[in-house]
Amino acid sequence: MPRYVMVIDQSRCVACMACVVACKRENDVPAEHYRTRVVEMVRGEFPRLRSEMRSELCNHCDNPPCVNICPTGASHKQADGTVQINRRKCVGCKACITACPYDVRYINEEHGYADKCSFCQHRLKEGKEPACVATCIGRSRMFGDLDDPNSEVSQILRETSWRTLKPEVGTKPNVYYINQFPRKS
Amino acid sequence: MELNIVGTNAITYPAMHVWDWRVAIYLFLGGLSGGLMTMSAINYLRPNRTPESTCSWQIPVLAPILLTIGLFFLNLDLERKLNAFWFYLTFKPVSPMSWGAWIVLIIYPLMILYALASLPKDVKGKIITNPAIRNAADTLQPYLLLLAKVNVIAGIILAIYTGVLLSTLVARPLWNSAILPVLFLTSGMSAGAAVMIIVAQSKEVKLFFTKIDIWLIITEVVVLLLFFYGHYTGDAAHRQAIMPFFSGSHEFFPYFLSIVALGVCLPLAIVLKFLEVTGEHTEELTTSGLLLMNASAVLVLIGGAVIRFAIVYAGQLSGYGGYM
Amino acid sequence: MAFSRRNFLKYAAMSAGGTLIADTPFLSARARAEAEGGNVRYVPTSCEMCFWKCGAIAKVEKNKQGEDVVVKLEGNPLHPQSMGKLCARGQAGIGQLYDENRLKRPMIRTGERGDGQYKEVSWEEALNYAADKLKAVIEKYGPESIAMLSHGSPGDYFTNLLKALGSGNIAFSSFAQCKGIRDAAWELTFGHKPGSSCERVDLKNSKVIVLLGTHLGENMHNSQTQEFAEAVGHGAKIICVDPRYSTAASKASLWLPIKPGTDTALLLTWMNIIISEELYDKAYVEQYTVGFEQLKESVKQYTPEWCAKETDLQEADIVAAARDLGRYAPNVVIHPGRHVAWYGNDAQRSRATAILNAILGTWGRPGGMWLPAKGKFASFNDGYPKYSDPAKAPVIKGDYPFAGGEGLTQVVRDTTITGQPYPIKAWFICGTDAMKALPDQRQTLKAIANLDLMIAVDILPSETAMMADIILPECTYLERHDGLFKVEVREAGVGLRQPAVEPMYDTKPAWWIASELCKKMGLADFAVKDSWEARMRRQATAWGIDYDKLADTGYVSLPDSAFPYITADNQPEFKTDSEKIELFSKKLEEHNFDPVPKYEPTDEPEKGMYRLLYGRSPVHTFSRTINDQWLWELYKENQVWLNKKEAESLGVKDRQYVRLENQDKVVSDPIQVKVTERIRRDCVYMVHGFGHNAPRLSRAHKSGADDQQLITRYKVDPITGGTGMRVNFVKIIKEA
Structure with a gap:
């Protein structure tokens, strides 16, 4: 069984929003709702500034608070490491939305179920990368199987220093961030 | 720092708006009905109970009604009400919500059986028209003592549970405190005692629960202080989580106001109740004495509601990290 | 492993x-659809959300009613301009296709021009009406009185119509308002433009990349931004010269927040440092250039100390950047830029950019600029008769000796107003919102008021289209054939545009509209013989390409066409008079221009005024995508960037709405202030294309403010006729 992870190279993100639109189209995400976002933070005073860019999405945590709180098992962890939602079982109690430290869930208002990034599960089944990864202009997003030592993501996580978001919450994310800033050569 | 985010959802950004007054009311009424279960059972079980303690049947009937109203508000909050049956096709041992669903399912019959058992004969004849139910009530009567004992425990479980759900949410530091269930428990019990005082006719019952309530309120205040103290001495996110209550800024004014309200209601209730207990009473309570008693009970109920509302809303403002 | x-x-x-x-x-496409089975089709085509023409693949499914629906757009991995990826706009092409605000049927104006009163008519009626009107104008004023302003693909078909009618008054905004100035300057220097649709910058192999105002990342040119990110990823030095801390600046190892209008001073000073410190590529200069001594002499005056004062930069930074360029030359590139119509002396600045590249030896070097591909395309005109020369010469080049064939839009406009040297009385407006594209809208309105006939061919009811007498609704790029496209990157190749779905409503491809008008005007010889697709097939045959394969894959490369770098047997050709890189231009000297670029200062804002700068958002193409629901959602209204200290002194808060008033007392619509450390104190910045005054665009109408409205002043570049538009100053007016 693979163990899917995403690695995001922040230095290569150009905040172009291609991932955001690709995700919305691929997954038919309703208007004004998002499964992924792009964050741009600029610190300092003119002209000494530093900027950080990164895309964010469901971290498919190994210790997922959303799965723990879900009363019906609609939110569940799969053997491939992803956190998925069984829409049929969702009662729309929204506990998972409050449980997520990363604020990546929303309610599909038409149907009432909670929704979020699935790592494009349907594409993985077809052997395709998630839509955001496939279209990432800066090749900032990388995706692969951590159980395969030869995968690109395995190699990067082995050889580079990485971090995850909000490690203090103890969620053990499967989305890893590298190169917080571009190299100042 | 300049922050620009593209792709946020209104439900979580810039502030989380997931649960609102509906959930706060549910938590309040859930806690209150738990308090009522326990308090009415205690009233039945207490020594030296005089037979004319009339509130012994109204309260057991009131408890499931209030819980039903609370669940009605909770149901209002569900986005897919027709899917609610899934609660009972699953049991998730780590999910407090799943526990909650099952607890309610078990507690409801306990409440109703107790209510039926505690109905006096004359009342039974008036309010129950269905002979089968009347029969059932008759059959249950001998088990009243047992049912009362069970209800003491069940009420405590129900009241605690209303705080357990929030306390497990690690992502919301204000809620994520093991003291929160205890706070909701004491507050629920205290509210239950307050309703006992209001509904009870006899001076004796009123004074009994006034005495109990003094201890409950004192406990509640101590637990509340410990709750804030625990956050203040906790990690940065926990400390930040209680700031809305103490910042006094325009933005967080309602939270500041809630602290003021609690700071007035609870101590004032203690003082009033203390005066009631220590004061000389005639055989029948005077109108003003009655008024004062009910007023102090209402203060307690207001305090209980304020706690639920403030914590439900403020908890959604709290979080880890953010963008710094 | x-x-x-x-x-x-x-x-x-x-x-x-x-x-x-x-x-x-x-x-x-066929193999993939077969493999996936079911009711899915894949259609390779070329995107037209901007003009980069990325290879895109449309995924088409049948909906419940059995109609074809485009459900997803992806990049074509075979196509070198998309390399398997599409930007946000490319992904959102579906939003244009299914935009409920689209022009749906031909319309004829019934009310006053500009009041939005139209009746819907059949194509037959619209075309007959247009033909009658055109004939009347020709009768009265001659065929040259018909002009066209265009941008993008519909222009090609109407160019045929106008030329057949006998008018050469055809102008594209891509010249005077955009990159034409640069192209002319590089042709004067290298004998080549710096690229056809893509600049030939070898970013992914660069060790140092200099960007002058080019805000890659916000300026989302797909393959180029991919290569830029690649360069950032492997640690290339990025030197970003921009008064604003752009996305590109945030990736830079050196950000030079230059005083606007002084870029030429910086370029000339860099040349001085590089020459005086002998950091230039001596052998290259010796072998391939002429005029080095004159250049050396001319740039001596530009010392780092002077430059620091003039540009408001640190002297040490200026010198360090020059030394980095010298140290890593020739694997460095100074990006030629794209929209360079800034200050009215832009050809000389572009010359300076070109010359700096030349002395560093970047042309034909890895990490510099690759050499033009050597693909040969046989000429093909499908048996059309030759156009006869117009009786009266076109006005489109004005008095500018180096204006290009794309023409000067503002000269067509001026002629329409003055009637000199002859009247222009009819406009075709094809695929461009002229109100947003041309500086000084007051002049545009004046010209339109002078017209006897205005015909708009467009997809959306833009402000300009809704002033036309006749509106001919074009279908979107996902609904039409548009010909074979030459792709010229490191290699040469061919892409195509073909429909993913049938045209919606009563819309038609531009080729059909132009062709039908040809017939109605009695020019049947110039009409399309059968269908555009059939013509594309014939063209493919002429080019030696298998059309069916192209239609199935979306891109076919020409074998053995890539010769990117100079080697012993791959020598560059410079199509200049001297057949060398002309550091000193005799041609310019002949026309009394500086043969070697010189610095001339620009006007500065008065106290209390800020220079108005404008640029792009990565999710929008000019004004044409604002109404796209998927893109509008991401960036609904533009903001005016104002330095934090300035905001404090003005008492303006972040996100507060203000209006901008320019030097000519023109006041903008309300616009939100972005209070930021990311911009100099002497200028403000806003994203171009907002503030539509087009009520039929339900999302874009009145969203944000229009920079073009405030650009009432423009300085014309005397060499090329380009309209420098960064010469306007605004003050902030707080809303009561």
Whole structure:
């Protein structure tokens, strides 16, 4: 069984929003709702500034608070490491939305179920990368199987220093961030 | 720092708006009905109970009604009400919500059986028209003592549970405190005692629960202080989580106001109740004495509601990290 | 052991229990559709959300009613301009296709011009009406009184119509308002433009990249931004010269927040440092250039100390940047830029950019600029008769000796107003919102008021289109054939545009509209013989390309066409008079221009005024995508960027709405202030294309403010006729 992870190279993100639109189209995400976002933070005073860019999405945590709180098992962890939602079982109690430290869930208002990034599960089944990864202009997003030592993501996580978001919450994310800033050569 | 985010959802950004007054009311009424279960059972079980303690049947009937109203508000909050049956096709041992669903399912019959058992004969004849139910009530009567004992425990479980759900949410530091269930428990019990005082006719019952309530309120205040103290001495996110209550800024004014309200209601209730207990009473309570008693009970109920509302809303403002 | 994504995908597909269908990258639309089965089709085509013409693949499914619906757009991995990826706009092409505000049927104006009163008519009626009106104008004023302003693909077909009618008054905004100035300057220097649709910058191999105002990342040119990110990723030095801390600046190792209008001073000073410190590529200069001594003499005056004062930069930074360029030359590039119509002396600045590249030896060097591909395309005109020369010479080049063939839009406009040297009385407006594209809208309105006939061919009811007498609704790029496109990157190749779905409503491809008008005007010889697709097939045959393969894959490369770098047997050709790189231009000297670029200062804002700068958002193309629901959602209204200290002194808060008033007392619509450290104190910045005054665009109408409205002043570049538009100053007016 693979163990899917995403690695995001922040230095290569150009905040172009291609991932955001690709995700919305691929997954038919309703208007004004998002499964992924792009964050741009600029610190300092003119002209000494530093900027950080990164895309964010469901971290498919190994210790997922959303799965723990879900009363019906609609939110569940799969053997491939992803956190998925069984829409049929969702009662729309929204506990998972409050449980997520990363604020990546929303309610599909038409149907009432909670929704979020699935790592494009349907594409993985077809052997395709998630839509955001496939279209990432800066090749900032990388995706692969951590159980395969030869995968690109395995190699990067082995050889580079990485971090995850909000490690203090103890969620053990499967989305890893590298190169917080571009190299100042 | 300049922050620009593209792709946020209104439900979580810039502030989380997931649960609102509906959930706060549910938590309040859930806690209150738990308090009522326990308090009415205690009233039945207490020594030296005089037979004319009339509130012994109204309260057991009131408890499931209030819980039903609370669940009605909770149901209002569900986005897919027709899917609610899934609660009972699953049991998730780590999910407090799943526990909650099952607890309610078990507690409801306990409440109703107790209510039926505690109905006096004359009342039974008036309010129950269905002979089968009347029969059932008759059959249950001998088990009243047992049912009362069970209800003491069940009420405590129900009241605690209303705080357990929030306390497990690690992502919301204000809620994520093991003291929160205890706070909701004491507050629920205290509210239950307050309703006992209001509904009870006899001076004796009123004074009994006034005495109990003094201890409950004192406990509640101590637990509340410990709750804030625990956050203040906790990690940065926990400390930040209680700031809305103490910042006094325009933005967080309602939270500041809630602290003021609690700071007035609870101590004032203690003082009033203390005066009631220590004061000389005639055989029948005077109108003003009655008024004062009910007023102090209402203060307690207001305090209980304020706690639920403030914590439900403020908890959604709290979080880890953010963008710094 | 090498790791690869393909291995991962193969493994993923097997372990997930799916059939191994997408293991190989996209090679054929038919094969992929067959493998996936069901009711899905894939249609390779070329995107037109901007003008980069990325290869895109439309995924088409049948909906419940059995109609074809485009459900997803993806980049074509075979196509070198998209390399398997599409930007946000490309992904959102579906939003244009299914925009409920589209022009749906031909319309004829019934009210006053500009009041939005129209009746819907049949194509037959609209075309007959247009033909009658055109004939009347020709009768009265002659065929040259018909002009066209265009941008993008519909222009090609109407160019045919106008030329057949006998008018050469055809102008594209891409010249005077955009990159024409640069192209002319580079032709004067290298004998080549710096690229056809893509600049030939070898970013992915660069060690140092200099960007002058070019805000890659916000300026989302797909393959180029991919290469830029690649360069950032492997640690290339980025030197970003921009008064604003752009996305590109945030990736830079050196950000030079230059005083606007002084870029030429910086370029000339860099040349001085590089020459005086002998950091230039001596052998290259010796072998390939002329005029080095004159250049050396001319740039001596530009000392770093002077430059620091003039540009408001640190002297040490200026010198360090020059030394970095010298140290890593020739694997460095100074990006030629794209929209360079800034200050009215832009050809000389572009010359300076070109010359700096030349002395560093970047042309034809890895990490510099690759050499033009050597693909040869046989000429093909499908048996059309030759156009006869217009009786009266076109006005489109004005008095500017180096204006290009794309023409000067503002000269067409001026002629329409003055009637000199002859009247222009009819306009075709094809695929451009002239109100947003041309500086000084007051003049545009004046010209339109002078017209006897205005015909708009467009997809959306833009402000300009809704002033036309006749509106001919074009279908979107996802609904039409548009010809074979020459792709000229490192290699040469061919892409195409073909429909993913049938045209919606009563819309038609521009080729059909122009062709039908040809027939109505009695020019049947110039009409399309059968269908555009049939013509594309014939063209493919002429070019020696298998059309069916092209239609199935979306891109075919020409074999042995890539010769990117100079080698002993791959020598560059410079199509200049001297057949060398002209550091000193005799041609310019002949026309009394500086043969070697010189610095001339620009006007500065008065106290209390800020220079108005404008640029792009990565999710919008000018004004044309604002109404796209997927893009509008991401960036609904523009903001005016104002330095934090200035905001404090003005008492303006972040996100507060203000109006901008320019030097000519023109006041903008309300616009939100972005209070930021990311911009100099002497200028403000806003994204171009907002503030539509087009009520039929339900999302874009009155969203944000229009920079073009405030650009009432423009300085014309005397060499090329380009309209420098960064010469306007605004003050902030707080709303009561």
